[in-house]
């Protein structure tokens with residue numbers, strides 16, 4: 001004869017829970033993970049950045065490309081990347097920590113926007129040095145997201161960046177060209193811009209993104225998660 005279950009013997013009508021439901025780990029989605037973003041630190045100079053062990057993903061792009069809006073959309077925090085726009089901080093590198101339960105497992109680096117028309121040549125040269133040094137010296141750098149407004153295409157400084165990034169991509173650095181404000185393009189212009197960007201990305205990837213229409217948000221979150229969590 002079968003032994004009566006605990007629920008039956010106690011007279012309760014609730015069916016017993018399957019044992020695996022209690023044992024299952026909490027589900028962490030890439031989007032949920034992005035939403036854990038919090039401000040970590042800001043640095044005016046590269047050598048002020050803390051040395052970190054966790055993977056770092058850098059967001060770069062010319063001013064007005066939509067970088068702050070993109071970071072804020074991905075992390076669902078309205079003011080996070082706008083910290084980078086405060087007077088005196090526009091040339092800073094800002095780090096945001098990601099990870100559940102306050103445990104940082106990845107860092108996002110918001111690098112200074114570049115190529116603003118009003119910026120003197122000296123500042124452009126300074127930016128190029130900072131970028132090149134960052135790419136060469138940042139040991140925990142795992143990937144780069146280059147934000148580009150496809151209506152403007154690659155600017156001169158985007159090309160400079162591509163030149164520096166390409167050899168590192170060949171060595172295994174992850175790379176994504178993110179075409180922002182995709183809502184402003186027709187479907188066919190979007191497809192055209194995407195195929196050009198895929199070629200420019202070399203071994204990297206390219207995607208369309210719109211903060212306004214929430215296009216590409218899940219896909220970028222998933223990619224960031226994959227970059228960060230793949231076996232080294």
Ligand code: GDP
Pocket residue numbers: 061062063064065066067068069070113180181182183184209210211212213
């Ligand atoms: P950043 O200088 O690269 O940080 O650029 P911002 O995030 O400040 O964006 C520059 C401008 O582009 C702002 O006026 C934004 O409202 C606008 N923008 C950003 N993302 C989008 C988007 O997905 N769609 C549209 N239509 N406008 C956007």
